[in-house]
Amino acid sequence: MLLISGSALAQSVPLREYSVKAAFLYNLVKYTDWPSRAFSQPNAPIVIGLLGSDPFGPVLDRIVEGRTVNGHPILIRRAAGVAELRGSHVVFIGASESGRAAEQCAAIESFRGLTVGDTEQTAAFTAVKCALEADRVVFTVDLTRTSRVGVNISSKLLHLAKSVLGRDDTAAP
Amino acid sequence: MLANRVINRLFRMGPPGNTGRRLLAVAALLVLARFSMAEPTPAELADMNIEDLLNAKVVVSSVARRPGTVQQSPAAVTVITQEDIRRSGSTSIAEVLRMVPGMDVAKVDSHEWAISTRGFNDLFANKLLVMIDGRSVYTSLFSGTAWDAQDVILDDIDRIEVVRGPGASLWGANAVNGVVNVVTKSAAETQGMLVSASAGNEERAYGAFRYGGKLGDNLHFRVYAKYNARDESAMFGTGFPEALIKIDTGSNSGTVTAGVPPPRTAHDAWQMARGGFRVDWDPPGADLITVQGDIYRSWEDQTYQRITPVTFGAYYERITDIVSGGNLLGRWTHTFSNTSESILQAYYDRSDRNLSVLGESRQTFDLDFQHQLAVGERQTVVWGAGYRRSRDQLRNTLEVALVPPQRTTEVYSAFVQDEIAVIPKRLSLTLGSRLEHNDFTGEEFQPNARLIWTANARNTFWAAVSRAVRTPSRAEDDFQVNFPGVPTNVLFPGAPAITVGIRGNRDFDSEKLTAFEIGYRTQPIDKLSIDATGFYNQYSGLRGFRLTNANLDFTHSPVVIVATLGNLASAETYGGELSVNLRVTPAWRLRADYSVLKMQVHSDTTINLGALGTTEIAGSNPQQQVALRSWLDLPHGLEFDTTLRWVDELPSLNVPACLGLDLRLGWRVSDRLELSLVGQNLLDPQHPESKPGFFSSQATEIERSYYVKAAIRF
Numbered sequence: 001m002l003l004i005s006g007s008a009l010a011q012s013v014p015l016r017e018y019s020v021k022a023a024f025l026y027n028l029v030k031y032t033d034w035p036s037r038a039f040s041q042p043n044a045p046i047v048i049g050l051l052g053s054d055p056f057g058p059v060l061d062r063i064v065e066g067r068t069v070n071g072h073p074i075l076i077r078r079a080a081g082v083a084e085l086r087g088s089h090v091v092f093i094g095a096s097e098s099g100r101a102a103e104q105c106a107a108i109e110s111f112r113g114l115t116v117g118d119t120e121q122t123a124a125f126t127a128v129k130c131a132l133e134a135d136r137v138v139f140t141v142d143l144t145r146t147s148r149v150g151v152n153i154s155s156k157l158l159h160l161a162k163s164v165l166g167r168d169d170t171a172a173p
Numbered sequence: 174m175l176a177n178r179v180i181n182r183l184f185r186m187g188p189p190g191n192t193g194r195r196l197l198a199v200a201a202l203l204v205l206a207r208f209s210m211a212e213p214t215p216a217e218l219a220d221m222n223i224e225d226l227l228n229a230k231v232v233v234s235s236v237a238r239r240p241g242t243v244q245q246s247p248a249a250v251t252v253i254t255q256e257d258i259r260r261s262g263s264t265s266i267a268e269v270l271r272m273v274p275g276m277d278v279a280k281v282d283s284h285e286w287a288i289s290t291r292g293f294n295d296l297f298a299n300k301l302l303v304m305i306d307g308r309s310v311y312t313s314l315f316s317g318t319a320w321d322a323q324d325v326i327l328d329d330i331d332r333i334e335v336v337r338g339p340g341a342s343l344w345g346a347n348a349v350n351g352v353v354n355v356v357t358k359s360a361a362e363t364q365g366m367l368v369s370a371s372a373g374n375e376e377r378a379y380g381a382f383r384y385g386g387k388l389g390d391n392l393h394f395r396v397y398a399k400y401n402a403r404d405e406s407a408m409f410g411t412g413f414p415e416a417l418i419k420i421d422t423g424s425n426s427g428t429v430t431a432g433v434p435p436p437r438t439a440h441d442a443w444q445m446a447r448g449g450f451r452v453d454w455d456p457p458g459a460d461l462i463t464v465q466g467d468i469y470r471s472w473e474d475q476t477y478q479r480i481t482p483v484t485f486g487a488y489y490e491r492i493t494d495i496v497s498g499g500n501l502l503g504r505w506t507h508t509f510s511n512t513s514e515s516i517l518q519a520y521y522d523r524s525d526r527n528l529s530v531l532g533e534s535r536q537t538f539d540l541d542f543q544h545q546l547a548v549g550e551r552q553t554v555v556w557g558a559g560y561r562r563s564r565d566q567l568r569n570t571l572e573v574a575l576v577p578p579q580r581t582t583e584v585y586s587a588f589v590q591d592e593i594a595v596i597p598k599r600l601s602l603t604l605g606s607r608l609e610h611n612d613f614t615g616e617e618f619q620p621n622a623r624l625i626w627t628a629n630a631r632n633t634f635w636a637a638v639s640r641a642v643r644t645p646s647r648a649e650d651d652f653q654v655n656f657p658g659v660p661t662n663v664l665f666p667g668a669p670a671i672t673v674g675i676r677g678n679r680d681f682d683s684e685k686l687t688a689f690e691i692g693y694r695t696q697p698i699d700k701l702s703i704d705a706t707g708f709y710n711q712y713s714g715l716r717g718f719r720l721t722n723a724n725l726d727f728t729h730s731p732v733v734i735v736a737t738l739g740n741l742a743s744a745e746t747y748g749g750e751l752s753v754n755l756r757v758t759p760a761w762r763l764r765a766d767y768s769v770l771k772m773q774v775h776s777d778t779t780i781n782l783g784a785l786g787t788t789e790i791a792g793s794n795p796q797q798q799v800a801l802r803s804w805l806d807l808p809h810g811l812e813f814d815t816t817l818r819w820v821d822e823l824p825s826l827n828v829p830a831c832l833g834l835d836l837r838l839g840w841r842v843s844d845r846l847e848l849s850l851v852g853q854n855l856l857d858p859q860h861p862e863s864k865p866g867f868f869s870s871q872a873t874e875i876e877r878s879y880y881v882k883a884a885i886r887f
Contacts, residue, residue, distance in 0.1 A: 015213070017231045023218040024226060031223070053361065053391070053455070062215030080390075098364030099387055121365050124844035124886065133256050134754070134762075135230045160227055162759050163806060 020137045021118060021130055022060040025092060028128060030069050031157035032114065034089060035150055045075040049088030049113065051104060053096035054078055082107040090114045093122040101125045112149045138162040228699050247603060247623035247635035249275075249337040249692055249706040249750065255358075258327050260804055260814045262837040262851035264376055264401070264880075266305075266355060267320045269327070271818065272802075273335045274704075275750035275768035276351075277795055279820075279828075279863035282873040283403045284321040284443040284473045287863045290337045290351040291708060292746045292772050292794050296865055300349035300643055302340065306357055306465065307541075308502050308520050311347055313563045313582060314533055316646035321471055322496055322524060324447060326381045326397050328367060328884065331358045337750065338708060339688045341619040341641035342605045345559070345586055349641045349686050350710075359463075360385055360393035360453040366887040373851075373880025377402040391455045398448040405442040405474065406873035407859040410827075412439075413476060413871060418489040439873040440491055445471040461506040468499035477529050478869035480571050480657045485670030485731045487657035490529055498524035512547035531575075532568025537561065551597065555605075556589040565647060575651045575677075582612040582647065601625050613645040614683045633694045642683040649716065649738055652677040656869075661730055669730030675718055678738045687711045700756045707749040717741030717778035742776035744790075760806035768798045792825030793863075810841035826864045832856055845886050853878040 029046055046069060050056070064074035079085050082104055091113045097104050098121035105115045105125040115126035123129035127145035131138055144166035146153055158164050213221070221229075251273045263269040267286040271278045277294045279287045289298040299316035302309065303323070310323050333355050340348035364385040371379040378401070385395035449467035454460075473494045481488050502520035509515070522537045543557030564581040567574075590605030606620035621639035628634060658672030692706040722735040748770040755763045772791035799819040806812055814837040822830040834856045839849040854860070859874040 015218075015229045015231055019215075019218055020226060020229055020231055022215075023221060024223075026219055027223045027226065059215050059218075063219045065215070067219060095359070095361040095364075096387070096391070096393070098361065098385065119362050121362075121886070131256070132231060132254060134254055135252065137227060137229075137231055138759075139227075157223065160223060160759075 018055045019059050022056045022063050026063050031154040033152040043071050046072045047075045047077055047088040049085035049091040050078045051091055052094030086111050088113050093117045095119045114149050247625035251335045253333040274752045274766035280875050281863045282441040283406050286320045292770055294794050301351045302344055302348035303353045305355045313647050315648050326399055329357050331356045338690050339639040339641035342607045342621040346642050346644040349643045360395045360451045363395045369884040371880045371882035375404045375878035376880040377404050394452045396450045400446045403443040406439045407876050408437050408439045409861040409872035409874045413489040418491055439871045440474050440476050442474045459508040463504045466501040470497040476871040484660040485672050486660035492529045494528045496526050515544040517542050530570050531573040535565045537563045551594040553592045558587040574653045584611045599627050611644050617642045631696045635692045637690045639688045641686045644683050645681045649681050650677050650679050669732050671732045674733045675736045682740050684715050685713050702754045704752045709747045712744040714740035715742035717776050741778050744774040746772045762804040764802045766800040789825035793823050795821035797821045812839035828861045831860050847884045849882045851880050
């Protein structure tokens with residue numbers, strides 16, 4: 001009788017900001033296509049790197065625990081520097097990196113990592129930007145940056161984005 | 174009673190003594206209302222479909238990583254986000270508050286606002302508690318907020334949480350009609366450089382600089398500086414007789430008679446400069462330490478009605494008042510476990526208000542402690558205690574004097590609140606109370622009970638009963654105010670002057686409120702949400718004035734007719750607020766707000782002193798307010814934002830109803846550069862919104878305003 005559907009949960013219980021953002025990261029992985037060369041073998045893990053301060057805590061690990069996407073398990077890797085995150089498929093830039101997000105994002109893109117940020121400073125340089133608008137999590141996608149990394153984000157996810165940059169502007173660098 | 178047990182535990186070191194050395198110095202503060210419900214497990218989160226996830230209401234997590242639960246709380250809560258602030262085009266915290274449904278924000282002159290909710294608004298509104306990063310900016314001089322002294326770089330605000338209705342059981346006396354809590358971003362969230370500047374016809378010049386950097390692992394800082402220059406307003410009504418205006422030419426050089434100034438301007442230009450810092454140390458583990466501080470200085474042109482010594486006639490003084498101050502705050506948050514967390518906070522605040530008619534220098538020290546813990550599976554308890562000491566030194570004048578000119582007052586407080594999940598995820602009951610001891614009225618007990626029922630996925634109901642008090646201010650205890658009267662020799666040659674004086678009263682007791690509130694939130698379809706609240710408030714012991722001494726002893730000049738302040742009025746108010754949010758498309762958001770307020774005041778006041786008394790207060794609050802807002806994202810990084818606002822007339826102040834339009838066109842040129850063009854109050858060249866209180870200064874009208882702004886981030 002007290003079972004509430006996922007949809008009901010969405011309405012009735014206010015969720016923690018970083019629980020929603022953690023679940024969003026999982027969904028981002030779910031709705032992104034990587035080229036096969038991004039994996040050494042068909043069941044190699046999809047690695048989500050967390051650079052610098054970690055706002056999620058254990059919730060992100062528990063969300064991806066036991067889940068696979070197209071046969072790839074999901075692995076969370078935390079590090080203070082970009083070098084240790086080399087090979088990550090997605091890198092979330094922590095708030096602590098605000099002062100050097102430009103350099104960090106360039107370094108991550110060089111190994112074809114998809115960058116995600118959620119502060120004013122980090123989001124300026126990431127391919128996917130999360131933000132709070134009123135009391136909801138919204139996101140934007142910068143297609144010039146995602147194509148630079150060679151990934152395809154599904155149209156279903158793009159449709160839900162607050163805005164999609166670089167869509168009609170493929171000539172831009 | 175649970176509250177008493179907590180008090181006893183805190184006070185076991187001995188009963189309070191009479192000196193200021195009592196050791197009850199642990200203090201209470203709940204920076205966020207805590208009415209949270211259990212959230213889904215990570216597995217449930219992973220299974221939620223992405224649409225639901227992006228539609229989920231988010232508990233706005235605070236800088237200190239505490240869940241603030243504002244959307245799902247059994248109270249009338251509004252959260253203004255950074256995005257709302259940025260797109261409002263507002264240039265001060267006071268103006269940003271116009272976004273709150275039911276909030277009455279009336280600009281008195283360039284640097285003064287009357288701000289309150291659910292009635293009793295005027296320049297010295299005393300029923301709204303305002304905090305900035307946990308520091309109360311309430312002044313015990315008049316039990317209100319000096320808005321001219323409160324500011325931050327608006328881009329550095331994370332959010333502003335506003336509770337309409339009493340919050341006294343958590344926040345303490347004076348949170349009678351509402352609570353405003355301004356929360357700035359952490360230093361880690363404001364890394365890098367921000368340079369922002371604007372220029373306009375009313376917002377003459379604005380410049381802000383902020384730099385955030387890293388001092389070590391997990392140790393971040395920011396520093397900022399900000400300057401504003403605002404133009405003078407237009408004059409409301411006839412203005413003071415120019416021939417009697419004297420202009421202060423500067424420090425101690427006396428006054429000279431005015432020349433012929435340009436007509437119809439109110440001579441209330443305003444400049445402010447401020448700077449500050451914040452450092453957050455967030456080492457891995459259980460602790461978070463924040464240290465922050467600000468200093469400011471404000472130059473406020475003003476024209477006052479003053480009293481000529483000896484003859485007791487009126488003259489008018491045009492002067493630049495200087496208001497300055499600073500504060501330093503430290504906060505230590507310690508997490509014991511997932512379900513237990515404590516916060517210890519201390520701050521020092523100094524303010525020097527050097528106004529022509531009264532000089533006030535005040536130092537406040539405040540210490541707060543709170544601890545939140547889960548008790549069993551169904552209860553969350555928050556308890557805490559606090560101590561505040563405020564010391565002032567006044568420079569008295571013939572018009573306003575506080576006797577004695579120096580006084581120190583203290584407040585000790587403790588609170589406990591228990592949130593009980595009666596039926597988990599469905600029905601939750603919150604019981605709490607605050608007990609405090611203050612030097613004005615002794616003990617004050619402020620309980621409340623709140624119930625929230627989540628009927629189904631889309632409908633939530635809440636109801637609350639609360640008691641709150643508004644404790645007397647230093648002014649109400651000790652002031653002696655004189656008004657210009659009939660000068661000497663007017664009645665007959667050699668006649669004494671006759672004047673009216675009002676006097677404070679140390680027997681003045683707290684004003685008391687019993688509040689009944691109900692609320693309903695619904696989301697009939699995903700794109701539409703509606704928040705409706707209703708309230709019925711009963712006030713007793715409200716401030717009024719009675720003639721206490723009209724002994725016409727004509728052998729002394731002046732003859733003073735004395736009115737004394739007392740608890741002379743009662744009132745019932747009722748009304749409600751409605752807010753409808755519609756997300757038409759992901760790029761277009763609409764909001765409509767409506768509020769209504771009815772006030773019935775019963776007064777034994779025998780002398781009418783305008784808003785300072787109570788007889789005219791009902792007519793100085795708008796009965797109805799309407800606001801329509803639109804936020805539209807356009808291609809190429811353009812944003813077009815519109816606010817249309819209607820505020821009812823204020824018959825007591827002769828302020829007509831007003832329709833106002835604000836427009837903002839923003840352009841995000843790149844990730845680093847943002848430009849905007851803002852027009853405010855576009856529908857008429859000027860209009861009044863309020864009038865000054867009993868310090869008789871020039872009444873003003875707000876003028877149409879345009880400005881352009883650029884913000885660059887590195």
